[in-house]
Amino acid sequence: MSSSKATYCLLLWILVGAHSFCDCHDFEIKQNHTATLVVNASDVARQQIPPTLFGIFFEEINHAGSGGLWAELVSNRGFEAGGLHAPSNIDPWSIVGNVNVINVSTGLTSCFERNKVALRMEVFCDGSSCPSGGVGIYNPGFWGMNVEQGKTYKVVLHVRSLASINVSVSLTSSDGSQVLATNNLIADASVVNHWTMLGFNLQAIGSNSNSRLQLTTTTKGVIWFDQVSVMPIDTYKGHGFRSDLMEMLVRLKPRFIRFPGGCFVEGEWLRNAFRWKETVGPWQERPGHFGDVWNYWTDDGLGYFEFLQLAEDLGAAPIWVINNGISHRDEVDPTSISPFVQEMLDSIEFARGAPDTTWGSIRAAMGHPEPFDLQYIAIGNEDCGKRNYLANYLKYYYALKGAYPDIQVISNCDGSSTPLDHPADLYDFHVYTSASTLFSMNQKFSTTSRHGPKAFVSEYAVTGVDAGKGSLKAALAEAAFLFGLEKNSDIVAMASYAPLFANINDKTWNPDAIVFNSSNVYGAPSYWMQTFFTESSGATLLDTKFQSNMSTPLVASAISWKNSQGDYVTIRIVNIGDDYVIAHLSIVGLDPTSVQLTGSKTTVLSSSSLMDENSLDYPHKVAPVTDSFVKKVPRWM
């Protein structure tokens, strides 16, 4: 054994389907199988893991952002979701009162050039002839607004009327009977006879997770409304991100964030793809768009700027997936792709350009004069096989390298089996498969060429019957797969699970790592599995070998790492089989006297059934449980 001056805490993380195991380093299994895990902590058996190996992939899918991470409470705040025409459907807005006392319609009357639809509300009753509480409109948000007692909500709306107005702006229960916060918007005709932005803060005197916003009046006349927003004040770092969902992300310590999709970037048709220029600048002026792959409208409050801000707030490297002129159903010909290429170059100027550049000045005006640290661009999503992909890709690639040679370019083509036929710094690799297949893909990159671009496993998950809505079984297979990525991290640069978020009211994709409604959130087992890897990026990988005479699917990985509190060796073991195993742990190359048992811990992710899932009612059915490492001195010391 070589000696070391540092003292190490041992962190043993166990992910098992076969539930029972005893304390410390021995855990017991049904068939009395035994295995010895040998961890070599000596200097010769060490490999450096890249600092950005594990991150997250945020896609606007399942209302992940709109009605999710983006804390805006009003759904369809600009009345454009029903189409950019008038008349249009104003869903989910509806009326308070009935058609005898109020009429609402849409018209192309807004002061905002890119989103002309505004709401016209005509009130026929006056004073005591109106129903008590008045008449008007309400918005239920995204399946109910979460209003919490004592919290403050910022209301901003745009209004116009030829006469003076007196409008009650209230947060109420879903039927309007419980008033949680209210204020009167009173303005003279001279103020509102042209479009005017008005606003104030509302403080809630009660709580209700299924609330709505009401705009009501008892004054006869016509009022136009547009761009109505309600944001909680206490968003993460004041940047508009829902705090409880951000906490879930912060716990993962993501080293990068890929955004904003996925298929969301492509669109079913190009006309519905994510176009970043329409998502920056003042929120009121953004047109919003219908994401036709996942079939919902987004006001694009969570736009390109906010994604860059999100990355910065998480301390994660932004990975910007740019639309490359290709959607699911149509493609721009290479002969006419140059405006799209310019759009990408402009996006980099927006992120990194000086405040006196055309696009950098817009970023600066949005409150971020310093450049964002954008170093990665992915050219498209899952488009490799498409007719125009390669020709378009090359135009993007050379334009990018010419203007920004330091930016790392990510190709959609898989280079894991055969080398790419085009230049790239990284290539995208996606895998959605069964538990047994992903488990066996533990070896996936072992035979990949050690030369050329590195792999970015930007989407991985167990799906189908093994996964259900998010099972322990899926998490175990994924952990085994990640062990393989750590071992091959000389050529695998980054990896992220997909999808990250789902609002439970629009779960179009199963499973998802983090599931929420207006007020609650839980992590699927696959989310908790990722917490076993939060210290891997930048750590030192140690050599591990299982000595066993059985075929039970057992895999392990070990790392050493340090933080300001000390030095650690983390050993992780996955047993996805049905059999219990007595596993003996042997660590070589580490001076036993350097091990500090008091700070050492065991963490177990398990449950009584492999198919167990978490839910809003049982958020921690399958969640890590941490205990002290030993209650007695382990045998190996």
Ligand code: AHR
């Ligand atoms: O993660 C869900 C979808 O799966 C992504 O949008 C797409 O890239 C993949 O097909």
